Amino acid sequence: MSQxxxxxxxxxxxxxxxxxxxxxxxxxxxxKATSTGTTIVGCLFKDxxxxxxxxxxxxxxxxxxxNCEKIHYITESIRCCGAGTAADTEFTTAxxxxxxxxxxxxxxxxxxxxxxxxxxxxYLFQYQGHVGAALVLGGVDSTGPHLFTIHPxxxxxxxxxxxxxxxxxxxMAVFESSxxxxxxxxxxxxxxxxxxxAGIFNDLGSGSNVDACIITATQTEMLRxxxxxxxxxxxxxxxxxxxxxxxxxxxxxxxxxxxEDITLVGATGDAMxxx
Amino acid sequence: xNRLKSGEVNLGTSIMAVQFDKGVVIGADSRTTTGSYIANRxxxxxxxxxxxxxxxxxxxxxxxxxxxxxxxxxxxLYTQIHGAHPPVSSAAGMFQDIxxxxxxALSAGIIVAGWDKEVGPSVYNIPLGGGLxxxxxxxxxxxxxxxxxxxxxxxxxxxxxxETVEFVKNTLAxxxxxxxxxxxxxxxxxxxxDGVERLFVPGDKLPKFWEGREVLSGPVKKSVEQTAMAIE
Numbered sequence: 007m008s009q010x011x012x013x014x015x016x017x018x019x020x021x022x023x024x025x026x027x028x029x030x031x032x033x034x035x036x037x038k039a040t041s042t043g044t045t046i047v048g049c050l051f052k053d054x055x056x057x058x059x060x061x062x063x064x065x066x067x068x069x070x071x072x073n074c075e076k077i078h079y080i081t082e083s084i085r086c087c088g089a090g091t092a093a094d095t096e097f098t099t100a101x102x103x104x105x106x107x108x109x110x111x112x113x114x115x116x117x118x119x120x121x122x123x124x125x126x127x128x129y130l131f132q133y134q135g136h137v138g139a140a141l142v143l144g145g146v147d148s149t150g151p152h153l154f155t156i157h158p159x160x161x162x163x164x165x166x167x168x169x170x171x172x173x174x175x176x177x178m179a180v181f182e183s184s185x186x187x188x189x190x191x192x193x194x195x196x197x198x199x200x201x202x203x204a205g206i207f208n209d210l211g212s213g214s215n216v217d218a219c220i221i222t223a224t225q226t227e228m229l230r231x232x233x234x235x236x237x238x239x240x241x242x243x244x245x246x247x248x249x250x251x252x253x254x255x256x257x258x259x260x261x262x263x264x265x266e267d268i269t270l271v272g273a274t275g276d277a278m279x280x281x
Numbered sequence: 282x283n284r285l286k287s288g289e290v291n292l293g294t295s296i297m298a299v300q301f302d303k304g305v306v307i308g309a310d311s312r313t314t315t316g317s318y319i320a321n322r323x324x325x326x327x328x329x330x331x332x333x334x335x336x337x338x339x340x341x342x343x344x345x346x347x348x349x350x351x352x353x354x355x356x357x358l359y360t361q362i363h364g365a366h367p368p369v370s371s372a373a374g375m376f377q378d379i380x381x382x383x384x385x386a387l388s389a390g391i392i393v394a395g396w397d398k399e400v401g402p403s404v405y406n407i408p409l410g411g412g413l414x415x416x417x418x419x420x421x422x423x424x425x426x427x428x429x430x431x432x433x434x435x436x437x438x439x440x441x442x443x444e445t446v447e448f449v450k451n452t453l454a455x456x457x458x459x460x461x462x463x464x465x466x467x468x469x470x471x472x473x474x475d476g477v478e479r480l481f482v483p484g485d486k487l488p489k490f491w492e493g494r495e496v497l498s499g500p501v502k503k504s505v506e507q508t509a510m511a512i513e
Contacts, residue, residue: 124350131347134386135286155320161290161342163313163321175318 023136045173045205045212046076046087048142049185050166051194054151054222055144058198059087060173060206061231062213069213075230077219081106081117083226084145085219086126089171090158091138098139102126119145119152123162131160140170146223173205173212180204195220199233206235285388289341290315293462295424295453296326296337298394298404299436300417301445304473305394305402308449309337310424310457311465322465331356333472334372334395339422340409341388348379348389369395373405373413381411390421396472424456424463431455442471446480454488 047058063071078086078099084106088095102125110117123143130137141156155168167185169177180201189197198218205212216233219226285291291314298307309326312319326338328346330353338345352375359367373393380389393405406419418436420428432452440448449469457463467482 127343127346131343135289135343157290157315157320157343159286159289159341159343161313161346163324165321165323 018133020134020136043173043209043211044076044089044171045169045177045202045209046089046142046171047169047174047177047181047198047201047205048087048144048153048155048167049181049189049194049198049201050151050153050187051189051191053191054146054220055153056191056194056198057085057087057142057144057219057221058202059217060202060212061215061217062206062211063092064211072214073231075217077217077228079103080122080143080145081110083147083221083223084117084119084122084143085221085226085228086122086144087142087170089140089142094137094139095141098126098129098137099141102129116148118147118149119143119154120149123152123154123156126156127160127162130156130158135159142168142170144221146221151221151223169201169205171205171212173202173209176204176208177201191220195232203233203235285341289388290320290343291341291462293424293460294326294339294422295420295428295456295460295463296339296390296392296422297420297425297432297449297452298337298392298418299445299449300394300402300404301440301442303402303442304396304471305404306442306445306449306469306471307335307337307392307394308453308467308469309422310453310463311468312463313342314462319464324465325468327468327470329353329477330372330393331360331367331395333366333397333474333477334369334393335470335472335477336372336376337392337394337421339390344387344389345391348376348387348391351379352376366397368397368399369393369403369405370400370415373407373415376405376407377411377413380407384409384411392419392421394419394472396474398474402472420452420456422456422463424453424460427459428452428456442473446471450482451488455490457487458490 043062043064045060049056057077059076061073062069063074076087078088080086080099080103086099088099102122105125106117106122109121126141130139135158138158140158143154143156145152153165153168155163155170167181169181184197195218199216202216214236215231218229218232293312293314294310296309298305307327311322311324313321313324328336328338328349330336330349336349338349352372355375356367356372376391376393380387390409391407393407396402404416404419406414406416406421418432420432435448446469450467453467466484467487469480471478
């Protein structure tokens with residue numbers, strides 16, 4: 007990759023990345039992509055899978071969106087939480103979701119989580135980590151419930167409980183202390199909530215509310231803003247200005263359309279030519 | 282030389298494969314790291330590529346998973362086209378082609394091992410550059426450097442299944458004790474003509490060696506049995 011060559015090797019050309027790195031070293035600031043910072047988690051329980059996520063999207067140090075949705079739809083019984091670059095997670099999951107619908111129609115079978123996982127990992131591996139999407143994929147299909155993590159470089163792990171994102175260490179601490187196999191729905195939901203909350207309160211990249219999604223063989227339940235531990239307190243005064251605070255001295259109204267001439271195009275007018 | 286890109290998941294690893302009269306025993310630790318965080322502490326690094334052919338993966342998790350998936354696909358095609366099970370040497374050759382041709386972009390150290398009808402058991406080591414080396418026993422991964430001496434001193438030809446399993450278990454336990462990038466549990470597979478048997482050694486049941494107890498407390502005293510005092 008460091009040598010210049012007349013012959014281009016097969017596969018993608020990442021020379022723009024080399025250029026970007028060079029410019030960055032010279033001092034040119036890279037434009038800040040919106041990152042989802044994030045705490046995303048997934049947990050296997052008795053009846054299926056519960057996915058959880060916080061709702062903060064950051065652009066450098068600023069919060070770009072205080073209540074974004076990080077649990078993306080793949081199919082009816084399969085959802086995917088996304089951490090990393092927001093655009094990458096959004097478009098990657100949407101693209102695979104679209105392909106899965108076509109795949110299901112083509113095979114005539116209900117979609118499987120391993121199929122989604124394979125599509126995602128092969129796509130991300132092809133882009134050698136430049137698509138910054140770290141995903142927690144979970145769902146229930148004809149073979150049972152499955153939970154996967156997918157890293158930006160394309161490696162996957164299959165586990166009963168997973169966390170990703172900047173808040174993953176805080177959330178994993180909660181899981182490691184309390185997860186047990188075959189938990190009841192309410193216990194599992196409380197655990198997921200606690201894990202995401204650990205990320206919200208201990209990680210600067212995560213915050214706002216907890217989203218959860220419970221997927222079982224029979225139904226998928228999306229709990230948007232399941233817990234809202236960061237509601238803004240009511241302001242103590244009204245800070246709006248009374249009408250008439252600013253004096254109104256003169257008025258001038260101009261029409262946007264200055265001159266309009268209508269010319270009909272085509273001798274026969276708008277009727278379709280049939281000969 | 283650390284060829285992993287930043288943020289890439291690393292199979293730090295201790296892996297090995299040993300041939301014995303009726304088959305092969307392969308083994309690996311279970312740790313996957315991203316920097317200093319353990320992303321998966323119960324990884325399965327022994328990957329099925331065919332009924333009687335497995336590979337042990339070390340290096341970049343993404344690279345080795347992708348390569349193993351491709352070879353798995355090729356071997357399924359081979360079986361359909363030839364109507365026979367592929368020899369281990371063919372599988373190893375497929376791994377080598379991919380690893381050598383893409384040596385610039387890949388960070389993958391793979392050990393291929395299995396059983397076939399023509400040759401019997403065999404072990405092939407494919408380190409970073411993409412060379413192919415058939416050996417009676419092979420070790421790989423970052424933890425292997427600590428156990429070359431132990432393996433050279435201990436390995437003997439003509440072992441049966443149980444002795445080979447003990448050898449693999451002890452070697453991996455020693456590697457995991459010294460290498461920070463290896464740890465967790467020991468997973469092993471015994472591949473013979475009759476099938477594949479999976480073995481599991483949990484982290485608290487690993488074989489113990491010198492633990493340095495004398496450094497902290499005195500030498501371990503044998504407790505003297507007190508016989509009960511006779512009272513009339």
